[in-house]
Amino acid sequence: MSASGSGNLAYDTERQYIGTVYAKGLLGAAEKANQVTQVVDELESIVVDVLPQLPKLKLLLESPRVPMEVKEKVLNQSFSAGSSVLLTFLKVVCRHGRFDCLRVISRTATALLQEQTGVVEVRVTTAELVPESMHEELKTKLGQILEKQVVIRTETDADILGGLVVRVGDTVFDGSVANQLSQIRRTAVDQAMQQIRQSLDRFAVDAS
Amino acid sequence: MKFNADEIASVIQQEIEQYDSQIDVREVGTVLEVGDGIARVHGLTGVAAGEMVEFPGGITGLAFNLEENSVGVIILGDYLTINEGDEVKAMGQLLSVPVGEAVLGRIIDPLGNPLDGKGPINTTERRNVETIAPGVAERQPVHEPMQTGLKAIDAMTPVGRGQRELIIGDRKTGKTAIAIDAIINQKNTGVKCFYVAVGQKDSSVAAVVDQLEEAGAMDYTTVIISGASSPAPLQYIAPYSGTSMAEYFMYNGEHCLVVYDDLSKQAAAYRELSLLMRRPPGREAFPGDVFYCHSRLLERSVKLSAELGGGSITSLPVIETLEGEVSAYIPTNVISITDGQIYLQPDLFFAGIRPAMNAGISVSRVGGAAQVKAMRNVSGSLRLDLAAFRELEAFAQLGTDLDAATQSRLDRGYRMVELLKQQQYSPMNVVDQIMVIFAGTKGYLDKVPTNKVGEWESLFLEFIHDKKQDVWDLLDQNKDNKDAMKKADHPATQAVVAAIEEFAANHKF
DSSP states (O other), X not given: OOOOSGGGOOOOHHXXXXXXXXXXXXXXXXXXXXXXXXXXXXXXXXXXXXXXXXXXXXXXXXXXXXXXHHHHHHHHHHHTTSOHHHHHHHHHHXXXXXXXXXXXXXXXXXXXXXXXXXXXXXXXXXXXXXXXXXXXXXXXXXXXXXXXXXXXXXXXXXGGOSSEEEEETTEXXXXXXXXXHHHHHHHHHHHHHHHHHHOHHHHBOOOO | OXXXXXXXXXXXXXXXXXXXXXXXXXXXXXXXXXXXXXXXXEEOTTOOTTEEEEXXXXXXXXXXXXXXXXXXXXXXXXXXXXXXXOEEEEEEEEOEEEOSGGGTTOEEOTTSOBOSSSOOOOOOOEEESSOOOOOGGGBOOOOSBXXXXXXXXXXXXXXXXXXXXXXXXXXXXXXXXXXXHHHHTTTTTTOEEEEEEESOOHHHHHHHHHHXXXXXXXXXXXXXXXXXXXXXXXXXXXXXXXXXXHHHHHTTTOEEEEEEETHHHHHXXXXXXXXXXXXXXXXXGOBTTHHHHHHHHHTTOOBBOGGGTOXXXXXXXXXXXXXXXXXXXXXXXXXXXXXXXXXXXXXXXXXXXXXXXXXXXXXXXXXXXXXXXXXXXXXXXXXXXXXXXXXXXXXXXXXXXXXXHHXXXXXXXXXXXXXXXXXXXXXXXXXXXXXXXXXXXXXTTTTSOGGGHHHHHHHHHHHHHHHOHHHHHHHHHHTTOTTTTTSTTSHHHHXXXXXXXXXXXXXXX
């Protein structure tokens, strides 16, 4: 059950400091323009949907050798359909040569927004794909338990065999079949070992 | 022996039938980077400093550094099987080791895993590796002797139960030999011994174990090994886990002797960890809290109050100096923490004076109160006399003519130095020690040639044990009498003097 998927890349300690500063700035600007959710969603869409598809665009915007005028032109042509706050923000990021931090900025902005609005992100892992209807059911159930608004992200991992693994923040509630089997194995072996140690005679085969 | 598979299967079946399915709740993180015995982990937001964490494959670690965005973990095991991106699980408990009678006679690693191939450690009790030392109200002053069996030490720098006596010296000066003799001498005294080998060659540890086995000392001794090939985290925790095992006996009212061989290697392991964790280096690149690392360890050596059972842990930490440099960082730290030190000098060692203790700068700050009274009476001024003799000896080398009084003091000194020599692995009973030191300080050896002093000693002790056992017994009964061997009219003194004179009349050297 190792971490996988594009939204779950290893944590980037070095860029995190920069990312937090820019994310806070973006949220502040978006708040003034009163389009916080829209801006954060658009940024996420750029990071998740656009840049992986167009690696050359990413390279161009990250490269220090491309003059700023060219980058601004490209940004204007590509993202003018979105909100003006985001466009300005992207230009600022480019000008400071921090376009490589965009993924971290987007993730931090989403996390900060969720924190502000009292939303928790819950990662649910199942062995097989679950129908959408069950997502809604899960969402309401988890919302009741956590007493917060819940956003669900689903993943599938055949290794867990069955059941659910729910991750809220850093806490994992593991109800998977694989985990239960390994627990049974551990307790059974531990108990057997302890009993053997306590009374060797019971387990010994008579030599005669 | 053979096992009955059906019986084992029935136990396992019973377990499965009774198994109560519960959702496993755990705090997790992800490995960001790993190497050199440490890992940096993202997540684990609720983890406490010193808490145990588990990597895939059952390898445990300790949360060592709690930072803003990550947790530094020291890995207690094979870090090569851990990969970036692995899930790390907080275990919600502190590191503990198995304790109890079952660890005696065993050779184990700092986590309590057996290394001697004698099967699992059969105990259910565990103690935390890091515990806080008992407070002031829970202690009492050191007052019982802990005999090392070495004349030089028991006479001049006596060690009491609950004392911390540092053994310090260059390489190859007999530091470990003193500690091993002290362990061997605890035979039949009920004292449990723990030998913690940190960062040493496995071959030297094997030799030590052999010696202990040969002397029959392994029955009451536990050897805790984290050798030179162990990762730094294990070397760092080894002394703490050895102390935990000793504490079990101490809190049950028993007495323990712990040898940390050696703490300079442990400090180096701690330095390695701290530098990898990017803690700021200080003097000699050691981290700022290396003093605390040793002080909290040695504070756990205690004489407990009578209400708590009066148990004790005596510790003999060993420090290796470089070129006799006692003013280096770690030696000064540990000297200031301990209740005295035994300083071993290479030039004495190579001159054949073994144990190579320098009487001038070796001290015992609390052991005097614990010394056997008769021993204190015979050896009271021995340390100062020997120091004065060394000065006089240096002066005499100038070749000037000496007056008779000075010459006789020199002669007495040469004989005392001879008398304090002792073979390795042959600790002596305190009563034997009192008799021979008494003979030396009172001038009964003045007529014995210097090179015959060793012979005199062995023949004299043979004579006492064969023919004068009554004198030996009398002194043994009176050894805690404050007048014994001090006042000439005390019966024990009279009997010993008579025995020495009788021996002198029959043996000519």
